[in-house]
Ligand code: HEM
């Protein structure tokens with residue numbers, strides 16, 4: 478294995494070692510947050526679940542958004558630079574700027590306070606991911622989008638961005654509308670993550686490990 482083959486393992490390795498365990502912890506706190514809220518709503522003021530569960534869920538959720546978007550960008554950078562790097566200087570500059578733009582939008586999303594800025598940076602960072610995903614070299618499996626590692630990955634990333642963007646709304650909405658939307662969207666995200674485990678492992682088999690030319 479040479480450097481290029483190892484580079485292909487960066488995002489699967491980070492996913493397995495870091496992101497999937499993190500999903501487990503975030504999910505555990507999500508469950509506790511919900512159970513505690515339901516227990517209290519049912520009149521049980523002495524829930525055994527600690528009141529910090531919600532805060533822990535959000536703190537680790539913020540990490541999860543960055544990690545999922547991060548590994549998607551690493552995966553896309555690998556595919557574009559090794560399989561679709563354009564000849565034209567303008568196109569090369571465009572791709573590099575799109576990466577800078579997307580990462581900057583996510584950083585601004587983390588810092589944004591008002592609803593309009595959060596909406597703006599969530600849209601910009603999601604659009605950035607999609608534009609990067611449209612470049613040559615990315616294996617999208619368009620004819621089989623329902624089994625595509627690419628589409629599941631981008632969907633999960635965008636859903637994580639949306640979760641980060643709507644945190645204040647989840648807390649402020651007394652009618653629970655945003656909370657329910659969050660649960661629905663992230664159940665979809667969870668299915669996408671399970672899908673990433675299957676389709677990623679399949680893609681390693683199917684695309685095969687890159688083997689360097691004999692020297
Ligand atoms: C796989 C990912 C995730 C799942 C399955 C998930 C699911 C849930 C569930 C079930 C709840 C409890 C809702 C209730 O009270 O009934 C919740 C609460 C919440 N989630 Fe998530 N979530 C995920 C990721 C995230 C992320 C990435 C963020 C933000 C960065 C986030 C922010 C919140 C907030 C702010 C609450 C309210 C917490 C509280 O009441 O203190 N979640 N989530």
Ligand code: HEM
Nearest residue numbers: 489492549552553556615616627630673674677678680681
């Ligand atoms: C949450 C977890 C993951 C996310 C968000 C994610 C995201 C992505 C994205 C966006 C791509 C780009 C599509 C492309 O260029 O082909 C990709 C490619 C790929 N991923 Fe993942 N991935 C995840 C986990 C995994 C895992 C666990 C594995 C393997 C065990 C894996 C193996 C691959 C492979 C083999 C490719 C194709 C690379 C190539 O084109 O040569 N991924 N991933």
